Amino acid sequence: MIQQLFFAYFSAAIILLSVLVITRRNPVHSVMWMLLLFFHLAGLYLFLGAEFIAAIQVIVYAGAILVLFLFVVLLLNLREELKTNRFITSWPVSLIICAGILLLIISSLRDFLLGPIGKYSVEYLRKETNTVALGKVLYTEFLLPFEIASLVLLVAIIGAIVLAKRRVKSH
């Protein structure tokens, strides 16, 4: 019962906060609601017993990525930003498409099947701790995807450096 209540609270809060993020006129307020949203997401991970993912969610998304968002937003001209329209003119089209997708998901809910219970049960994770279990899986079973992801990130870093270098030269 308590579990369902927790999940209901977190999912309702996440939906409400996402709506708040996109409807605020002031972009700094949007970022602040997004910060709260990230903490709720971390809470949901914690609730699933994935404490490592929860901590990484806060450190990486709230601690690094959102700070960079805030950086950009702080440098905007707020007086102009408050006057501009919040949504593009073709938003009804996106609304119809999203409503269609939502209908599809709801109609497929009846055929929802629970997956088979694997090795990583709650008891296993409690004994091994989430961090150890995740590390073992990442570096054995999913080594190739993990390395590919790191290579993609490396390419992005090098790309950012190349772009920044070129701009310095053109000045």
Next chain:
Amino acid sequence: MEKFFETIVAPGAVDFMLYIGVILLKVIVVVVIALLHVAFATYFERKVMARMQLRIGPREVGPFGLLQPFADGIKLFFKEDIIPANADKPIFYLAPIIFFASALTSLSVLPFFSGFVVADINIGLLFLLAMSSLGAYGIMMAGWASDSKFAFLGGLRSASQIISYEIAIGLSLVGVIIMAGSLNLSDIVIAQHNYPTGMFAIPQFLGFAVFLVAALAETNRLPFDLPEAESELVAGYFTEYSGFRFAMFFLGEYTGMLIMSSIATLCFLGGWTIPAFITNFLPFLSYVPGIVWFLAKVYFLMFCYYWVRSTFPRYRYDQLMAIGWKVLIPLALANIVLTGLVKSLSKGLQ
């Protein structure tokens, strides 16, 4: 009585209430004692700096000026609370609360002595990093919401400084995590006690050095106190704050110092334990309670903070960034590679 409650609420509810009660009691004890420590840390700082500058420091309030922090607190509490006319009020109110609360929340995962910790979680070290990144929001929000140039510049500087040095802090601790094989702070301390040198500061000297320098920047202390550089920015991000809201920033900063010193103590200096070779040599030392060793190490590091503050001039902003990105982060990365190599090679030998 217990039976009576169980029939009303639910079986096991009394145990649950007792559990919650014990946790609340622990929280109150930790917060009150930590805030008293913070209050006397300001007194300690003023005395130490005064002696270093051939002054005497506070001495009027109470014996040896010991009541000075309380006098300051009472004074700040009764000051007028001024809010700039164009300030963004909700964010202006929230900023000091977020800053102070994130500092206090960090206290909950610190083991002060064997077995005494409010929340003994598996990811204690990551939790501390997460809370310190939340603290950066308090500073940025304060800078932005004040609607003042000084505060805004201070907030921007602080944000870029904190996210740069957070990387260095996180990477410098990876060596410790590799050696201890755990993110739980109690486990890290026990791993150090079982290690021949008794503390990780000796094999992890590189990580320890990086951590100490980055901790100065992370808590906005001299020589990296650019977010609140008096000569350029008045007081930086909290220029427009007064009264008790200012006090919250002030307390948050000192709590941050206490936490950084505690992390260094727990991860590098062996926490509440002392090396086994010392207790073998002088057995009577093993009767000293662990909290004494913990506090002695923390206060030594706090003293280093003040020592550095009264010794070094402030760095320029580009120098600050260069130290962070071009010196500390590569050193911390090299430390991770070295530690990993040594650990995997020594495993191969066994």
